Amino acid sequence: MLKLSDSLKTRYLCLQILFGVFKKKQTISQILENQFLGQTSYQEGDLARAERVSNFIFGHLTGIDECINLYLKKNIKLEVRNIFRLVVAEAFIDESPDYAIVNSAVQLSKINPVTKYVSGLINAVSRKIVQNVRNQNHPLKPTLNGTLRTYLSQIYSDSVIGRMEEIMSMREPIDITVKYKDETNFWKESLNAFELPTGALRLGRNKKLSTLYGFNEGKWWVQGISSSIPVKLLGNIAGLEVLDLFSAPGGKAMQLISAGAKVTCLDGSLKRLEVLKENLARMNMKANVIWSDIHEFKTNKKYNIILIDAPCSSSGTLRKNMDMPHLFPVKRMADLLKIQSESLKLAKSWIQKDGIILYCTCSLFPAEGEEQISQFLKMNPGWIQKVICAKSLNLESKWVDKKGGLRLRPDYLFELGGMDGFYAAILVKKN
Template sequence: MTNQPTRRRPRPSEAEPQGFPARRAALRLLDAVLRRGQPLEQALGAAAGGLALPADRGLAHNIAALTLRHLVDLDALIDGATRQRLPDDAKARMVLRMALAQALLLETPHHAAVATALPLVDGGPRKLVHGVLSALLKQGAALPALPRLPGETEERWRAAWGDEMIAAASAAIAERPPLDLSLRDRDATADWTERLGGVSLAPGHVRIGADADVTALPGYGSGDWWVQDLAASLPARLLGPGNGRTALDLCAAPGGKTMQLAAAGWHVIAVDQSQRRSERMRANLARTGLDAVVIQADLLSWAPEEPVDAILLDAPCSATGIFRRHPDVIHRIGPRQIAEMAEIQAALLDRALGWLKPGGRLVYATCSLEPAEGEAQIAALLAHRRDIAPVDIDAACLPAGIPVTAPGQVRTRPDLLADLGRLDGFFIALLSRTEPV
């Protein structure tokens, strides 16, 4: 019998430390976001696919998200402790970011942060990582209370919105935002506010704490409400009661606005290109007991059979307005992506307006803090479409503290409702078709 080589068992010191698989998944997540430009939530499935326990999956996501929230300041600590600057995409830098985030933000014991970091750089500069970590932790390194934004993002937003918004954005990304719930029955707002122990900022809305276990709350299983940021609920609110009229909800998944419109009495035709997201929308409709026609289609080739009374176009965008929920966006999105999205938005907006009855109304919305995807988009549209006009927005349709910023326009930013938990960044325009094209 031929002798087979035996595999050497690792010594105890070489065995994977407790919690290492979650850290390895977190490293994969950061690599997917920062090197390959993938959204954090989209990358989670592949990065954490080998984790059997939901708690490990949650830890991996939390480490990656916290690292992204404080990335600029973590890099400043690292650069201050190295003689030569590590490349932005170097594994050593990624591991140092993660380990420091755990030690300084999650209060992970220092020895555990180091022990789970070093195996991640096997075959790499372990001594460098160990030395930098040890030096910084012994020195009592600390992060500022308010994280700094990436330089390019900060410059762009300061030019658009000023210093006050930059300070608000830093405060917003420092903490997890509260959860907003939209109610199926707006007349039951007081009852659900009491039952859920929250606060209501508008009819049909309840705001609760960020740490709530959504699926365990009363009303989830019975479909009495769904999670939807208050800013994201504004576009559908502007269309008012449906009274059986027909509305198109375009780019509709996962269905929050579709459910709002259905609950307000609209006959809704909801269109989205993604099969997975359309299936999720159908599940949400089934849970809430609300009705809508769901169509999976590309809006650049699909068209309705006849003109409709109202259209809600929640256009694809950079999503920079939801940075406090998805901190990866401010590290992935730049001028090129914004310009590409603006081009798609213009094409969709121009096409959708052709499906509107004369006198009908269209709401255009983006979850973006970029003027190119909001104010500039509407200015360009109105300059070349003489059949389209802004519609005055009744301030009574908006929660207190959210102003109308221009005729037919609302802009939400994180400096609004600061003492009540803030808002995501949205741009919303209400338009009417005044005559046939």
């Protein structure tokens, strides 16, 4: 195991993340899981900082590389470029003295056989980069990269994409859902939170969740405003049987349970189901938990409601997954679109005559939302889309599209810190 000083540990991890995303095409969570296997000495704080710095790099990559290219030819090795990317990011984030930024860049270069021969160059150029940032010669703008931007520009105007990029540069807010609605005011005051128009609470900055009152006591859970809206669209569901397909880690399941529904949670990932079970235990909630791929699931039971929170591109959750734009393979879309349409088809066979299908995705792409619903309705003339009533839930009217679906964008509630992109639609059978 590599022995690293405290000051190098996080920076080294950051380089591992950059290399993993850019070269191996792994997500940050996959990389961090591997880190735990070989390297046990990382603390929660190290991981959080490494993730924060690398997310800054992913979100500002174009500007950061321009900063580096002022001093170097474009075709430097990835490992060398990543060290400079770290230097630029650290200079901007401005939490370490200049000498520490430069010294650690040099030390990091000496650890890796690919970069150890250029430590002199790294020293000289890092000094210039830091100086340039200090002189404010190079303001950085957050930008979406590559294929994802191209994809989005076919759907949204430049100004909307610009606002989404601005949101990316703001720290992600932490929203919570309280278990008992009538305790909202109490938790608002206890946690010094503010209430969003939908009733979700938004916490102030830099709160460490597990130390906050009510978390371990199971009084509330973390859930972004966007993902907390779909279940609210169902109205009174007390006593109803709900099948929550794609349930883990259980944010929506907990909402369903606290609204009094009898919930069956199904998910294909054992690991994610473990997290779901931990969440339910902490919240003192009960559900029927099933580990199964939806294609293998068999039941004769007919449910009142089926919630499909389908696997998707996650393009709505950019701020949480800044690595995503750099990993976004258009190829993966075909598989996602397939499982989304198949889940709608399967849900039909498990629903009661007067049942409801609630379909949602945390995607910005109509192909994973609006178009899935149109296709379903075309193939199933016995079904209709129920129009969501914005007013009754205190939603802004522009959040509901012409067909009655919920279409949320990251730049909505901009002044309050934005939200994730999301889509939801309610399907019911014709009378």
